[in-house]
Amino acid sequence: MTLVTSPAGYGKTTLVSDWLAHCDTPSTWLTADSDDNTPRRFFEVLLASICTLFPDSCPNFRLLVEAANQPPVSILADVLANDIEQIPQRFILAIDDYHLIENKSVHDLLSQLLKNPLSKLHLVIISPRAPFLPLTLLRANNDINEIRANELLFSAAEATTFLECAQGGEIDPETVSSRMEQTKGWIAGLQLAASTNRRHSDVVDQSAPVESGTKTEATEWREILTNREYDILLLLEQRLSDKEIADQICISTDTVKSHTKNIRGKLGVKSRRDAVAKAIALKILSPG
Structure with missing residues (x-):
């Protein structure tokens, strides 16, 4: 076993x-x-x-x-x-x-x-x-x-490899050290850090005209959440109760609570409302 x-x-x-x-x-x-x-x-x-x-x-x-x-x-x-x-x-x-x-x-x-x-x-x-x-x-x-x-938990060497692959380039030791200090090698934290860095590096100059339909790159939710967790996150955004979510996607309320706990853990927040706010900040969800 x-x-x-x-x-x-x-x-x-x-x-x-x-x-x-x-x-x-x-x-x-x-x-x-x-x-x-x-x-x-x-x-x-x-x-x-x-x-x-x-x-x-x-x-x-x-x-x-x-x-x-x-x-x-x-x-x-x-x-x-x-x-x-x-x-x-x-x-x-x-x-x-x-x-x-x-x-x-x-x-x-x-x-x-x-x-x-x-x-x-x-x-x-x-x-x-x-x-x-x-x-x-x-x-x-x-x-x-x-x-x-x-x-x-990732070692510094493993974190370096992961961040370089995620961001498509070399990472300086100071950045790796900072990320390790923040996350202690926790992979979900490293994923969030990589997504945030990638988004910041792709932000267009706000003073320049932006063509219609152009957007800054959003965090890919599949890097962080499972399909079911993303479904539930969308329903949390609508402020549905556990029972309403369970009825809508045909699972038990206990399963909803378990998935919600996982979502909070992966996003590093303590409440459902904070999870939605963090997801919007990461552009996993669109502000509405």
């Missing part, structure tokens, strides 16, 4: 997705949602993720999941383990936002799988905090790789 834990904005999801893109081992991705907090729902989503790689796999587990009365988790875990071992090759299952899963039965099923590691499955958990899984046992048996926040 690999466990990646850090607060929002440290690049843990980007790190894992990039690793999987360059990994020869087949992989599948499951993004957890607070709506997955019933055993049946989570097991259905888990099964669907595995079947994107290996259609018609895990037939015995499927029968139990679809049964009107599901058996105990211990039996489900045993059946799933046996089904996975019948899959013809080793694969990676990455579960992002695992902190949104609070159901004990889900934790119990994954815990049972992890206590007896499978030869065909490598599990990757991505979460802002340690999950309710048998981490002590996994550490004692050397069955876990852990990547924490301090290992995701």
Whole structure:
């Protein structure tokens, strides 16, 4: 198992997705949602993720999941383990936002799988905090790789490379030192700094006439936010409540709150209103 834990904005999801893109081992991705907090729902989503790689796999587990009365988790875990071992090759299952899963039965099923590691499955958990899984046992048996926040922070050399690539030119050591002092190597902060620098360098002379339709370059929101976070930011700009946002994009209010927290963290602000103001200042949103 690999466990990646850090607060929002440290690049843990980007790190894992990039690793999987360059990994020869087949992989599948499951993004957890607070709506997955019933055993049946989570097991259905888990099964669907595995079947994107290996259609018609895990037939015995499927029968139990679809049964009107599901058996105990211990039996489900045993059946799933046996089904996975019948899959013809080793694969990676990455579960992002695992902190949104609070159901004990889900934790119990994954815990049972992890206590007896499978030869065909490598599990990757991505979460802002340690999950309710048998981490002590996994550490004692050397069955876990852990990547924490301090290992995701950029060094000065890494920050230099990132800023130079982002800005398309050399960066002097004083600027790098200043950015490191401001961000402590936090990647979301470095992204914001690079976007701000790029925008300032492209600002036209205000005394010169500007052709119709000409604009200064805006921050590319995809450098900072996910698609879902941007959708929610647009609705925050309209001052909708969590429930109104949830109803509009068909997710739970808990998921809205989680995304809003991530947006605030990535923009370095403490309130929803400040997030909108910061997004307008960065030209992620247009003033209206």
